[in-house]
Amino acid sequence: MPPDSQIAIINGSVVTGDGTTFHEKGIVRISGTRITSVTQGQADVGTDAFVVDASGCTVMPGIINAHAHGCICGPSMPSGSLPVQPLDVDYFRNRHLLSGTTTLLNVCGLALPDEIDRPSTPHHPLDIHVTTAHTASNLAAAIAIDGGGLSTRHKIACIDDMVDKGAKALGEAGGGQTLGGGAQDYRFIPAAIKAVTGRSIHPNAARALKEAVLGRYLDRRVPDLAQLDVLLAECRLAPHINADDVGRLVRKTVMPPVALSLKGFEEIAAASERLNFPAIFHNATPTVATLIRMTKTYPKARVIAGHSNHPMFLPDEAVRFGVELKKRGVAIDVSTLDCIETRWRNDTANIDALVEAGIVDTLSTDFAGGDWDSILSAIQRMVRKRQLTLPAAVALATGNVARIFPELAGDRGVLEKGRRADVVxxxxxxxxxxxxxxxxxxxxxxxxxxxVGNLREHAASLRH
Ligand SMILES: [Zn+2]
Incomplete structure (x- = not known):
């Protein structure tokens, strides 16, 4: 569909995305693909514009989600796994768009910029971009845990070439798959246990087993066998596997990519400094020490600490490390995960602690096994709980993202003349x-x- 030539959005409250500006009543005018004016009050509207009456509504810049997965057609996740099924990609894209996101950075890291869409994919209004993490150690870490989606093209790709071809940031360096995080809990550990025992376990049980074997920092040398006995009884695995064996199984499932992935951190930080390009890092207990050390080794790297509310942290740790990183110039990102409404595996303790400490720069969804909650639902919660003002909360996913990722979003993220016409x-x-x-x-x-035009045809084109 071509851009509607003229749109006037009237009668709504306007939050411009700059972090402070709020108009009780305002008008946003659009011509073609650009915003032409943002004015206060109620005014006459020219007859040639398509008028959107936003009475009772809040008008904001389109959301920019700079840490998401599952929205492209190339290898998925930092594990270089097989691509996400086309119907699921379409569903995730639709969910993001319907929840107000207009720009999305898919940070799986090992897909190529020409793998955002399949050749037959119909145009989708969500503006999707990719990152690059194509370094020797990141590729080796992916292959150590999976790598099933990687072809020769991916294995010989390098960061400089990917940036030339349109990647908008570096990373995500590491991920739950390669660093003992969420994807180990919801995918790899349950799969390994099922293969041996035939039994399915809840991701939270997998997380508890993992922590009893490896500790929250993955630095435990000897499993806590007494705790494992308790957990095995609780999740009814006791008749099927003993503590020693589950200890070995969890270690063998989680640890092979960890050292490689941490080495990949160094390669991404070095590239960020060399190219003056933003770089997204998986921030969780096993990586935070490396991340802090790297800010000294590569002081000019443009570091974003992704999902700093990661559930492997306790709330006071998340804040303490967040403060430490921020002091060193790192941008602090938090992710909705499934914390806000779904709450299947994660809760709000860490995101609340970081927001209330006043150190959050950006808000993204991450993936949470496909269970991510919407960014605007998290903003709504922050405002209702009076953690932030409405303009400050909205800026976390609009103006702030544009400032930290100008290569991705420097032309959008704020409602002002000349910017890209993305409005929610x-x-x-x-x-x-x-x-x-x-x-x-x-x-x-x-x-x-x-x-989108004919929905039935659209769905049919995505069947494989
Ligand atoms: Zn991550």
Whole structure:
């Protein structure tokens, strides 16, 4: 669909995304793919514009999600796993767009910039970009845990070439797969246990087993056998496997890629400094010491500490390390994960602690096994709990992201003349309920529904 030529969004409250500006009533005018003006008050609207009445709504810049997975067609995750199924990719893209996201950085890191879409994929209004983590150690870490989606093209790719071809940031250096994080809990450990015992376990049980074997920092040398006995009884595995064997199995599942992945951190930091390019790092207990050390070795690297509310941290640790990293110029990102509404595996303790400490720069979703909650639902929660003002909370996913990732989003993220026309219009009483979305001047979501042409044809084209 071509950009609607002229749109005027009237009668809404306007949050510009700069962190402070709020207009009780304002008008946002769009021409083609650009914002042409943002003004206070109620004014006459020219008859040639398509008028969107935003009464009762809050008008904000389109959300920029700079840490997501599952939205592209190349190898998935820092483990270089097989691509996500096309129907799932489409579902994730739709969910992001319908929840107000107009720009998304897929940080799996080992896909190529020409693998964002499949050749047959219909145009999607969500503007999707990729990162690159193509270094020797990151590729070796991926292959040590999986690597099933990697071809020769991926294995010989290098960061400099990928940046030339359009990658917008470096990373994600490491991931739950390669560093004993969430993907070990929801995927690899349960799969290994199922293969041996035939039994399925909940990801939280896998996490508890992992911590009893390796500790939260993955630095435990001897498993806590007494604790393992308790856990095995609790998850009814006791008749099927003993503590010694589960200890060996968990270690063998988690540890092979860990040292390689940490070495990959160094390679990404060095490249960030050399290229003056933003770099996203997996921030969790096994990596935070490396991350802090790297800020000394590579003081000019542009470091983003991804999902600093990672569930492997206790809340006071997340804050203490966050403060330490921020002092060293690192941008602190937090992710919704499944913390906000779903709460299947994670809760809000860490994100609350970091927001209340006043050290958060950006807000993303990450993946959480596909269970990620929306960014606007997290913003709504921050505002309702009076953790941040509305303009400050909105800036975490708009203006701040544009400032930290200018290569990705320097032309958007704030409602002002000349910027890309990405606008989200959400219910004033609950920003998590998105009513309309304008993406690059196109009215991509109207009244809660996507405006993509023939939905049946669209779905059929995604079957494989
Ligand atoms: Zn990560």
């Amino acid at each position: 219009i959400a219910d004033g009483h609950n920003l998590g309920r998105v009513r309309h979305v304008v993406a690059n001047g196109e009215l991509a979501v109207f009244n809660g529904a996507m405006t």
